Amino acid sequence: MNDRQDPYDPYAAQEQQLIGYDAYGRPVYGQAPAQPAPPPAQYEQQQYEQQQYDQQQYDYGYDYQGYAQQPQQQPQPQQPYYPQQPAAQGYGQQQYAQAPAYGYDTQQTQQWIPQQTAPEPEAPPAPPAAHVPEPRSPEPPRRADGEPEAGRDYRTEMFAFIDQPDEESEDVIDWLKFTESRTERREEARRRGRNRVVALIVALALFTVGGLGYLWYTGGLPFLDGPGQKKNAASADPAAQKRDMIVVHLHNTKKGGTASALLVDNVTTKQGATVLLPNALAVTHQDGTATSLGKAVEEGGLGTREALDSVLGTHIGGTWRLDTPFLENLVELVGGIEVDTDAAVPADDAVKAPAVAQGPKQSLSGAMAVAYATYRGQGEPEAKQLERMGKVLQAVLRKVPGDPKAAAVMVESIGQILDPALNAQTLGALLSRLGAHAKVGAYRTDLLAVKPDGALTDEANKGVVKEVLGGSAAQAQPGAAPRVGLKDANGDEKTQVAAKAALMNSGYTFVDGGKADKTAAASQITYQDDAQRDRAIEVAKTLGLPETVVKKAENAVNADVVVILGKDYKAS
Structure with missing residues (x-):
């Protein structure tokens, strides 16, 4: 061991x-x-x-x-x-x-x-x-x-x-990814929906603002006048513009005599005008007899308004007879007027007319306004007296109340005898609108020029009748007979009377075109509207003229068809 x-x-x-x-x-x-x-x-x-x-x-x-x-x-x-x-x-x-x-x-x-x-x-x-x-x-x-x-x-x-990965955890991860992607898609859809709604609201707002702006510019909105409205109105056809007008006959009850004028309210252009009508203007009675405007008014004025419509191609809404005492009351009701006088009016003890001084912005009482409106100096043409009446009327309109009801009360207060077709409310409303134009300077006064025989001049037809009055065949009285103008280039008065009688006997409304400046060898019939061509051919057959004299041209007379009688026309 x-x-x-x-x-x-x-x-x-x-x-x-x-x-x-x-x-x-x-x-x-x-x-x-x-x-x-x-x-x-x-x-x-x-x-x-x-x-x-x-x-x-x-x-x-x-x-x-x-x-x-x-x-x-x-x-x-x-x-x-x-x-x-x-x-x-x-x-x-x-x-x-x-x-x-x-x-x-x-x-x-x-x-x-x-x-x-x-x-x-x-x-x-x-x-x-x-x-x-x-x-x-x-x-x-x-x-x-x-x-x-x-x-x-x-x-x-x-x-x-x-955490050990297994099949269940993979399923959970896939489900979470699916839920997250689905939530993101929903949020994206909501965002797109909100963006569409915002874009739609913006588009509607822009469309509304643009539409309102356009309506304002063109004057489509009530109580608002756009800059484009005046531009469009000025460039529009004068005959297509809407106008309200009446005829005024001023009677001098002390010295005698009458003076007439048209008061025009252009609703389209928001402007007013006074068109002075000479007494020498030739008109035709319903019986076909020819006369002057002055004589027709002095005879009572029956049918004068219709005669003016025939000559001018207008549609006058009523007649306002304004005697000098009522004009004096009207001036006193508005508190006096101011007028730029072009002449000194001496006092007249016989008619108790006070003197009126010459100069700008002279204050006139009712009696002074009557004296100035009816004054016509020795050797002066009728046009001078008509111009003075026009100044007094425009000065009175500037003092008319802007309220139509107050203006109607003013008209009733003067005690004026009115035309049955024109009552105090209608006249007061028209005077109120004209006064609004006169206060802002949108007012004009024109004299209708006529020839010595009473026929309208070419300048009067183009400048005043068509532009200011909008006179045309379409503006004549509804249902009236076709208007045929006659212009004498023959030189023979008997031939003109025969042609006039032939037209009136055929049912046409006669429009006196006066005498031509010079004679013509051949007759001619003109029309402006293509729709009047067949009517012009019928007029030629009525007068015994060939169809070759009919042509389309600018009418020298305010009528549907215009006949210029030449020396080739022979009365039957």
Whole structure:
């Protein structure tokens, strides 16, 4: 046997010689001295304390932070197995063999060697035969789920954050991606919807503003006049413009005589005008007889308004007979007027007419206004007296109240005898509108020029009748017969009378065009509107003229068809 064995080798003791057993029944090898056995009572106390200590160490655990945990119901761990050594022959060997034994290592240091305690038998068994047990390695005790391993301060749940990918987690990820993409699509659809709504609102706002701006510019909005309205009205066809007009006949009850004028309210252009009508203006009665305007008014004025419509191609709404006493009352009601007088009017004691000074902005009372409006100097043409009447009328209109009702009360206050077709309310409303134009300077006064025979001049037809009055065949009285103008270029008065009779007998409305400046060899029939061509051919047949004399041209007379009689016309 080798005496130089490793003292720390646990299996080295098996090669030594068994000397015997110590006081606790454990085998002793080599030269180790035997330990005295403790008393039986002390041995049982030590065994009991060792079992309690082992059970307490087993039941109580510690968490990963080192704190003690409450005892749990754990399965009994299997005690390590240690081989039983044969007990020495003698008293008390069997009893002491089951107690934990003390031994000494190779360094002769005493230590505890735990040994499984066998359960007490019901009856003391016979001492077994002495044999040497085979040592086996101790079996580690079983641990409960979640209990930390011996010598470690952590648990399994500390690593619960470790997530192992599996099929369910992939499904969850796919579902989250689908939900997120679906939410994004919904948000994008909402954003697009809001953008469309905003764009629609902006487009509607721009369309509304643009439409209102256009209506304002063209004057389509009520009570608002746009700049384009006046431009369009000025460039529009004068015949297509809307006008309201009446004829005024001023009767001088003291000296005699009459003067006439047209008061025109152009509703389209928002302008007013006074057109002075000479008494020499040729008109035709309904029976076809020719006369002058002055004579027709002095005879009572019956049919004068219709005769003027035939000559001028207008539609006069009524007749206002204004005698000089009523004019005086009218001027006094408005508080007097201011007129730029062009001549000094001397006082007339016979008619009690006061003197009127010459100069700008002369203040005139009612009597002074009548004296100035009816004054005609010695050797002066009729046009001078008509111009003075026009100044007085315009000055009176500037003082007329802007309220139509107040203007109607003013008209009723003067006690004027009115035309049945013109009542105080209609006249008051017209005077109120004309006064509004006169106050802002949108007012003009024109004289209708006529030839010595009473026929209209070409300049009068173009400048006043068509532009100011809007006179045309379409503006004649509704339902009236076609208007045919006759201009004598033959030089024979009998021929003109025969042609006039032929036209009136055929149902045409005769318009006297007077005499031409020079004679013409051939007759000519003209029309301006293509719709009047067939009518012009019928007129030619009525007068016995060939169809070749009919052509389209500007009419020299304000009528549908104009006949210029030449020397080729022979009365039948």
